[in-house]
Structures are given as structure tokens and as C-alpha cells.
Amino acid sequence: MTGAILLDTHAWVWSFAAPALMSASARAALQNAPTVYVSPISFFEIGQKVRLGKWPEMVPHVADLPGILTRQGGVTAPFTPEICLKAALHNWDHRDPFDRLLAATATALGLPLVTNDAAFAGWHGLHVLW
Numbered sequence: 001m002t003g004a005i006l007l008d009t010h011a012w013v014w015s016f017a018a019p020a021l022m023s024a025s026a027r028a029a030l031q032n033a034p035t036v037y038v039s040p041i042s043f044f045e046i047g048q049k050v051r052l053g054k055w056p057e058m059v060p061h062v063a064d065l066p067g068i069l070t071r072q073g074g075v076t077a078p079f080t081p082e083i084c085l086k087a088a089l090h091n092w093d094h095r096d097p098f099d100r101l102l103a104a105t106a107t108a109l110g111l112p113l114v115t116n117d118a119a120f121a122g123w124h125g126l127h128v129l130w
Helices: 009-017 024-032 040-051 062-072 081-089 097-109 118-122
Strands: 005-007 036-038
Touching: 005 009, 005 024, 005 097, 009 024, 009 040, 009 062, 040 062, 040 097, 081 097, 097 118
Parallel strands: 005 036
Antiparallel strands: none
16 A cells, blocks of 8 residues: 555544645645545544534534545545454553554554654554654
């Protein structure tokens, strides 16, 4: 999957709602990648945060997230039992299940993760772009 990337949830949201928040290198990676993946867990994370009132800016977009990804030309990343187990069993002190699943997906697929979240530095073997 050379050249393909996986977007962290915030990177995906910023790509369509606030591109100026992305670094120049993150925007370049997004523009030049032959395939841009978004994990199904990102849909869940956004929906959960909208439901809990923690991401009110996403209320106007949440119902159309699948359509947004399609219009962007993005692809839904696989969400497999192996990825779930990798996320659960990896020796990483970070407890956020969304982040664990994103890191596991990126490493399982051999993709860099586009993220501004410093927490991912603790996952050995994960290539981060920002």
C-alpha cells in the first residue's frame, strides 16, 4: 500500500471542515496519496462525540459523513478481528480505544497515520505524518 495514508479522526475532519488547521506536510500527504483511508472507528468517534455534546461543530456534518468520504475519494479502511486484537493487546499505556484502533489499523496495513496527536509517539513501529 505504498503511498497510501490513514487519517486520524481530527485530520479527516480538518481535511473537509478546517483545512487551514492541517500542517503543510499533512495537506501534501493528503493531496499526493494514491489512496486515503479513514477507519470506521472515526465515524463512531465523531458520532459518539456529537451525541454526547462534545463536538457540536460536527452536528451539521455527522449524518453525511459517508457521503463526505465518498466525495473526497477516500476509502473506508478495513476493520477486522485481527486489528481489534492488535489494538487490545499492544503494549501501550494509552487507553483511548479510538486511538488504539487507529494505530493498530495503520500498523496492520503498513500505512503512515496522519495525525497531530503526540500520544501516538508511544506506539512502537507506527509511522506518523504531520
